[in-house]
Amino acid sequence: MKDAKKIVVEKKILVPFILITSLFAMWGFANDITNPMVAAFRTIMEISNAKAALVQLAFYGGYGTMAIPAALFVKKYSYKKGILLGLGLYAVGALLFYPAAQYEVFGFFLGSLYILTFGLAFLETTANPYILSMGSEETATRRLNLAQSFNPMGSLFGMFVATKFILSALDSEKRDASGELIFGTLSAAEKAVIRTHDLAVIRNPYVILGVVVIIMFVVIAMAKMPERKNADHSVHPWHSAKRLFANVNYREGVIAQMFYVGAQIMCWTFIIHYAENLGIPKATAQNYNIVAMVIFLSSRFISTALMKYVNPKLMLTIFAIGGMATTTGVILIQGMAGLYFLVATSAFMSLMFPTIYGIALKGLGEDSTLGAAGLVMAIVGGALLPFLQGVFIDFGTVGFLPAVNFSFVLPFICFVVIAIYGYRTMKVHSV
DSSP: OHHHHHOSSOGGGHHHHHHHHHHHHHHHHHHHHHTTHHHHHHHHTTOOHHHHTHHHHHHHHHHHHHHHHHHHHHHHSOHHHHHHHHHHHHHHHHHTHHHHHHHTOHHHHHHHHHHHHHHHHHHHHHHHHHHHHSSOGGGHHHHHHHHHTTHHHHHHHHHHHIIIIIGGGOGGGOBOTTSOBSGGGSOHHHHHHHHHHHHHHHHHHHHHHHHHHHHHHHHHHHSOOOOOTTOOOOOOHHHHHHHHHHOHHHHHHHHHHHHHHHHHHHHHHTHHHHHHTTTOOHHHHHHHHHHHHHHHHHHHHHHHHHTTTSOHHHHHHHHHHHHHHHHHHHHHOOSHHHHHHHHHHHHHHTTHHHHHHHHHHTTOGGGHHHHHHHHHHGGGHHHHHHHHHHHHHTTOEETTEEHHHHTTHHHHHHHHHHHHHHHHHHHTOOO
16 A cells, blocks of 8 residues: 555556646647747837737736636536636637737737637646546655646747747848848838738647647547546535635745746746847747756756655755746846856746645645635736836846846746745645
8 A cells, every 4th residue: 555655647547647747738838839929029019028028918817817717617527527628718719819810919819818828727727636636645746746747848849839930930030231120120011011921920830739729629528537536516615715715835835836937937938038138039049948948847857756855845945046046147147147047047947836736735635626726826927927027128227237137036036935935834834
């Protein structure tokens, strides 16, 4: 019995585990094909950094809107039905990029992303606790870290598609011999032609993604998936909410998760802005994002293996301190060295989301479904903080520092919050 409890994934549920784990890659792809679109839309639509960051407000705002309804739906019905509804919404949002490109309205793209992330909210609210339930509680955090390790694989593919098929194909990114963008010097008619071309370039990968999601919907609909044992399908959200709010470890976990997602999205979205400030074109700058994701992925697998020997709470605290150190370098060191510190930050972010998630949900029992929704709702940090960082960057300079450097004070603060939570889970909370 003791050995069984140490098995991360039992053979009898290996196929369902693989199918659900593949979803982590699918929302990773959506996240990281979308991050570079902030910089792309800024140029194509000729808008400010703050307005371009509304891409992230729409994308991650969908999580905040739909997480609790998703949890209530899953509680009343089943994990499988929640996943199928999530995939359906995901496909609809992706396919709406076709009419958005036809109308060439920035708000239409934002609405499409908002609906797409309704689907992602269902998937994350469902898939994370589903993975935790696929085995013993003793190995739950390791199991979730293993599943989450496939999220950056999807992210890497999303970055690859963004780099090779979107950013490098944008006519608005063409430069003159001195390296300056030509787009801003063109007439309104010439800009209109380029805008139509570039929005179609952005549209196509999302439409293809919608078709792939529909195929995944069919596969999971036909597959036999494990049901929750002794599941209570009655819905009592207010009772669960009261118990969750009274749970200090959970409550602080939601706050830590909100700041973590904010830090992650800020670091990955504004790598391109940081590099552009050094005179590096968007498509080339995106390569630094890819390197950051490779580091993130490698660190995720290494940290998952280390959790067999090192307390996850201690690792969370140490990694948060590491994030504080690298973002300090980003803020204070200008030039390529600062960019390297920014890329290195991904090594310390790698274990944070699933580890905070697993620690915060530990011991919640039937409240875990609504608890998972609260942690997914915390992804709204990725909607609010990048917008605020965009406002900072629009200042131009702050004292002796370029505003893009100074703006990384925000991720630094996020890592401080996570370090405090990691410390408190070890010394204060009894989980």
